[in-house]
Amino acid sequence: MDNTSRRTLLKAGGATLGAGAFARSIAPITEWTADLSVDAFLQRHYKELTRDEMDVVLRRLEAETVEEYGVSVSIDDPRPTPGVSFGYALNLSICIGCRKCAEACHVENNHDRATHNSYIRVLEMKKGTVDLELGRVDYDHPVPDPDHFYMPVQCHHCDNAPCIKVCPVEATWQEADGIVVVDYNWCIGCRYCEAACPYHARRFNWAKPVVPPEEINPDQAYLSNRVRPQGVMEKCTFCLHRTRNGRLPACLEACPTGARVFGDLNDPDSEIRWVLANKRVFVLKEDLGTRPRFFYYFDG
């Protein structure tokens, strides 16, 4: 009698726990409604979409932006220009650490306002060292400080990118023009890529970005600066919504000293090719074999 009662009790307890665990485990599905439409849930991978299907997706995303942020935006899907291979170089001799590039990125790419998010992080380091771990990003004094130099770091768009290799769902890849992109609608937010990137270039959307409607940049692209959903990774896209249409990236236009040089590595007459051929150029953490498309250089 005692045994039966004990067994029944255990069964009942187990069943309750099991039901509770099951309810908890399916909570994301039951709570899913407001944020995720059925169309978005069933949407296929970026590379599997045809032009017509992509158009439907873009119009849906535009409608969602109107609904959620109250602004009318244009979301496009510019494709790589045939024969173009992008490269970026930054002159450490004249960078003054003003963070104007980081601010321009913040504004251009519809980043969450409160967290001051940006794809660019400017490190302040003592002259004579390149110790990234001692580089400070929170310096708050007039720049440039005579004892320090400044090194902006953003996505290096590596040809041998560790972040792409670790993605379990192929939500991030390198495009024909060298830009490493993320399909925000395919990303599962596991953050493996953030851990794999040796340049600390990837960001996670812990929350839905909060941007006042009047500050939203309406010139958007699917793979770049459209407002990202919560729980996905994001990163610098070389402003592909600008650069694939021939324009300069926002961070370059914001640079007051001209420390940034952007262009087509396949064009022998381009500014970037002149820098690579004539300046003292290096890449960050070359020993890792990531083969970045982002170069640093010195004058002289």
Place this chain on the structure above:
Amino acid sequence: MLTLLLACQTGFTDPSRELGPPVSDGPQHPVEVHVPRSLGVVDTALSDIHGTPIGVDCATCHEPDASGEVWAESDSAGGPSSATELTFHRGLVLRHGDLSCASCHAPGEPGTLRLADDRRLDMADTIRLCAQCHGPKFESYRHGAHGGMNGYWDTRRGPRLRNHCVDCHAPHDPTYAQMVPTFPPGDRNPLGAGRSVDASGHEPTHTNGTADGQH
């Protein structure tokens, strides 16, 4: 078959989506250099009602007026010296190596510049004057590796506007001035560290110590 193979290689099921249209080799758009309003103007260190600095064209006093009379003869060697001159030229500081006025200005010709070989140069051509001493910088500038710019990297698709030397370096005091940097990165997790984000998104942020501490 070839299309299928191509699709497999790139991952795109619709090969027409892989690349955008090619750019035709049409006429190049211009790459223009901005002409600063400060050329040939002395800063008075005064501002108008809107806070815009007031500059006075050098020629106003130093070149013949309609009647052929020069209001103030410029002293080419030593620069402004008397009390009146110093008051008027308050915004004019000369901190440019060992240069004197006559290194770049022809005496009695305030509207022009002169090169080291005494050839005259229009004020708008200041870059050539700078280049005679700052050769390597000019070389970088010529190749787009010095000085800010706006517009298009691909000049087949649009124009570009480049900064002039004088946009960033005051010719009489050319050291690039210090400035206060814009905001530092904040805590990237708005849900953590006991913070709340208000709807306006303008809550002041607190920062971590080092780059390493930004995880």
